[in-house]
Amino acid sequence: xxxxxxxxxxxxxxxxxxxxxxxxxxxxxxxxxxxxxxxxxxxxxxxxxxxxxxxxxxxxxxxxxxxxxxxxxxxxxxxxxxxxxxxxxxxxxxxxxxxxxxxxxxxxxxxxxxxxxxxxxxxxxxxxxxxxxxxxxxxxxxxxxxxxxxxxxxxxxxxxxxxxxxxxxxxxxxxxxxxxxxxxxxxxxxxxxxxxxxxxxxxxxxxxxxxxxxxxxxxxxxxxxxxxxxxxxxxxxxxxxxxxxxxxxxxxxxxxxxxxxxxxxxxxxxxxxxxxxxxxxxxxxxxxxxxxxxxxxxxxxxxxxxxxxxxxxxxxxxxx
Amino acid sequence: xxxxxxxxxxxxxxxxxxxxxxxxxxxxxxxxxxxxxxxxxxxxxxxxxxxxxxxxxxxxxxxxxxxxxxxxxxxxxxxxxxxxxxxxxxxxxxxxxxxxxxxxxxxxxxxxxxxxxxxxxxxxxxxxxxxxxxxxxxxxxxxxxxxxxxxxxxxxxxxxxxxxxxxxxxxxxxxxxxxxxxxxxxxxxxxxxxxxxxxxxxxxxxxxxxxxxxxxxxxxxxxxxxxxxxxxxxxxxxxxxxxxxxxxxxxxxxxxxxxxxxxxxxxxxxxxxxxxxxxxxxxxxxxxxxxxxxxxxxxxxxxxxxxxxxxxxxxxxxxxxxxx
Numbered sequence: 126x127x128x129x130x131x132x133x134x135x136x137x138x139x140x141x142x143x144x145x146x147x148x149x150x151x152x153x154x155x156x157x158x159x160x161x162x163x164x165x166x167x168x169x170x171x172x173x174x175x176x177x178x179x180x181x182x183x184x185x186x187x188x189x190x191x192x193x194x195x196x197x198x199x200x201x202x203x204x205x206x207x208x209x210x211x212x213x214x215x216x217x218x219x220x221x222x223x224x225x226x227x228x229x230x231x232x233x234x235x236x237x238x239x240x241x242x243x244x245x246x247x248x249x250x251x252x253x254x255x256x257x258x259x260x261x262x263x264x265x266x267x268x269x270x271x272x273x274x275x276x277x278x279x280x281x282x283x284x285x286x287x288x289x290x291x292x293x294x295x296x297x298x299x300x301x302x303x304x305x306x307x308x309x310x311x312x313x314x315x316x317x318x319x320x321x322x323x324x325x326x327x328x329x330x331x332x333x334x335x336x337x338x339x340x341x342x343x344x345x346x347x348x349x350x351x352x353x354x355x356x357x358x359x360x361x362x363x364x365x366x367x368x369x370x371x372x373x374x375x376x377x378x379x380x381x382x383x384x385x386x387x388x389x390x391x392x393x394x395x396x397x398x399x400x401x402x403x404x405x406x407x408x409x410x411x412x413x414x415x416x417x418x419x420x421x422x423x424x425x426x427x428x429x430x431x432x433x434x435x436x437x438x439x440x441x442x443x444x445x
Numbered sequence: 446x447x448x449x450x451x452x453x454x455x456x457x458x459x460x461x462x463x464x465x466x467x468x469x470x471x472x473x474x475x476x477x478x479x480x481x482x483x484x485x486x487x488x489x490x491x492x493x494x495x496x497x498x499x500x501x502x503x504x505x506x507x508x509x510x511x512x513x514x515x516x517x518x519x520x521x522x523x524x525x526x527x528x529x530x531x532x533x534x535x536x537x538x539x540x541x542x543x544x545x546x547x548x549x550x551x552x553x554x555x556x557x558x559x560x561x562x563x564x565x566x567x568x569x570x571x572x573x574x575x576x577x578x579x580x581x582x583x584x585x586x587x588x589x590x591x592x593x594x595x596x597x598x599x600x601x602x603x604x605x606x607x608x609x610x611x612x613x614x615x616x617x618x619x620x621x622x623x624x625x626x627x628x629x630x631x632x633x634x635x636x637x638x639x640x641x642x643x644x645x646x647x648x649x650x651x652x653x654x655x656x657x658x659x660x661x662x663x664x665x666x667x668x669x670x671x672x673x674x675x676x677x678x679x680x681x682x683x684x685x686x687x688x689x690x691x692x693x694x695x696x697x698x699x700x701x702x703x704x705x706x707x708x709x710x711x712x713x714x715x716x717x718x719x720x721x722x723x724x725x726x727x728x729x730x731x732x733x734x735x736x737x738x739x740x741x742x743x744x745x746x747x748x749x750x751x752x753x754x755x756x757x758x759x760x761x762x763x764x765x766x767x768x769x
Binding site: 178179282284285312313314315316317318320321324339341342343345346379380382383384385386387388389390392394395396397400401 | 489602633634659685686689699703705714715716
């Protein structure tokens with residue numbers, strides 16, 4: 126059973142100069158296509174991970190899923206309801222309550238003037254639910270103590286704050302949690318604590334995660350299925366074992382090769398060529414072709430579609 | 446063995462505060478040989494950057510060196526005057542910081558920044574400095590180096606900016622480069638490029654590099670030796686392969702076990718309970734004892750041996766059968 130269905134999802138941002146500049150300099154409007162025609166499904170009670178480098182559109186997809194951004198094209202269906210187009214307000218409200226989000230920076234995502242108790246129960250209050258003893262119970266579930274409910278966010282360390290963010294996300298009993306780089310701001314030993322907590326909560330609450338990360342080791346550890354993004358497009362999708370043992374797309378191969386490894390002492394790698402191109406003016410054909418070691422003429426003119434290869438999907442003319 | 450480029454002896458940094466003196470770096474000693482990359486790892490607050498700043502004399506007051514000695518190429522530098530230290534920075538010690546935008550002047554073309562550095566420190570003419578600037582940019586892999594001398598920092602991407610910073614750090618041919626989290630702000634593929642570049646420059650020029658990072662993966666790939674820091678103290682120091690595969694300090698051991706690894710599969714990650722103590726609340730005895738699975742009474746009272754080459758700062762170091 127798929128909880129989330131993403132179909133043909135696209136989002137572009139207007140990055141034009143102001144009107145007067147455009148008229149004087151005779152420049153057209155400029156659009157940045159952050160996400161183009163992305164398709165994927167997330168099965169219930171699984172973890173779907175989106176990986177990619179900066180500018181690949183992974184956070185934009187996460188924001189569209191929770192409704193912080195509206196799609197320019199395509200749609201996101203959660204529990205069979207398309208939030209951007211559904212007109213029945215009651216249906217939308219019911220689905221909204223099932224979605225929560227955890228952000229990257231635990232310092233920026235907690236209001237410093239609120240007590241932890243108020244922060245945690247806010248999602249429930251907003252829906253008019255009963256909040257008696259809720260914050261205390263959740264704090265214990267995420268490994269803090271009930272007395273912490275009366276404190277302010279500045280009294281906690283980064284890892285503890287991220288636990289508070291998780292408690293807040295859990296308070297409205299959601300089914301889907303979008304985690305945008307939940308451990309990037311944390312130290313390794315604290316990251317392990319938070320990842321373990323996320324796994325435990327997933328089992329006990331029957332949660333579904335969309336995990337957005339740039340860290341391949343975290344993704345490999347947590348995900349049931351992984352989508353690799355490059356310049357706003359899904360270039361490969363597979364389960365972790367297949368992706369890491371047999372990557373089909375040259376970009377995935379490059380990422381895996383370039384990622385630092387703990388067991389690779391003094392490894393001599395030929396570092397990947399080039400950088401991510403400008404998304405306002407992406408290359409023609411396959412967006413990866415200027416950096417791809419295998420690129421042929423066809424890659425420069427024709428954009429590869431995502432096609433099924435075994436259990437994975439890859440968008441490459443040459444992949445097999 | 447050749448004489449070390451940098452030698453830190455029993456260095457302590459202290460910061461007086463209203464509630465007493467805190468000690469972000471506590472009796473740390475290590476050496477870096479020519480052409481060697483020493484990795485300094487630790488979590489945030491471990492004092493790894495503070496030690497680097499002490500070496501280049503850029504401690505922000507009221508932080509100050511409380512005791513210890515810093516020797517650079519046989520000269521003691523921790524007591525130099527501000528003026529003498531300024532001549533040394535850039536000439537003898539190059540620096541690469543985490544955020545390339547803050548280490549470049551946004552109002553100056555990069556060619557001017559490079560030539561200015563060289564004219565300040567080296568006795569060469571302006572035209573020669575320009576030639577060298579082009580060579581330096583080529584060396585760090587910036588395409589079309591001669592044309593890009595007149596570009597401003599904002600015209601470069603993040604990875605290219607970090608290359609410019611590295612060129613700037615190396616242009617006066619220093620014997621030591623301090624790289625403080627040089628790849629943390631960069632993407633994986635660009636990080637691999639920068640790490641490869643640092644390794645190449647280190648090998649070709651015999652520059653010693655102090656690579657400060659929290660990323661064990663980067664350390665494993667780049668460093669020759671590694672110093673692990675915890676709460677301002679040196680936990681362990683030694684060849685990178687030895688420390689990472691058979692750590693003897695329980696902290697290093699826990700840190701390695703809590704890193705997600707392909708070979709470990711989906712099992713739960715090992716976790717070190719708690720977090721790094723704040724500087725004003727470093728526990729008595731060994732700083733790691735409240736989080737240590739092997740802590741005994743002795744650890745709670747006595748800080749134990751000082752970390753040094755091949756010796757963990759621990760009363761009960763983990764002893765393993767050498768597998769290799």
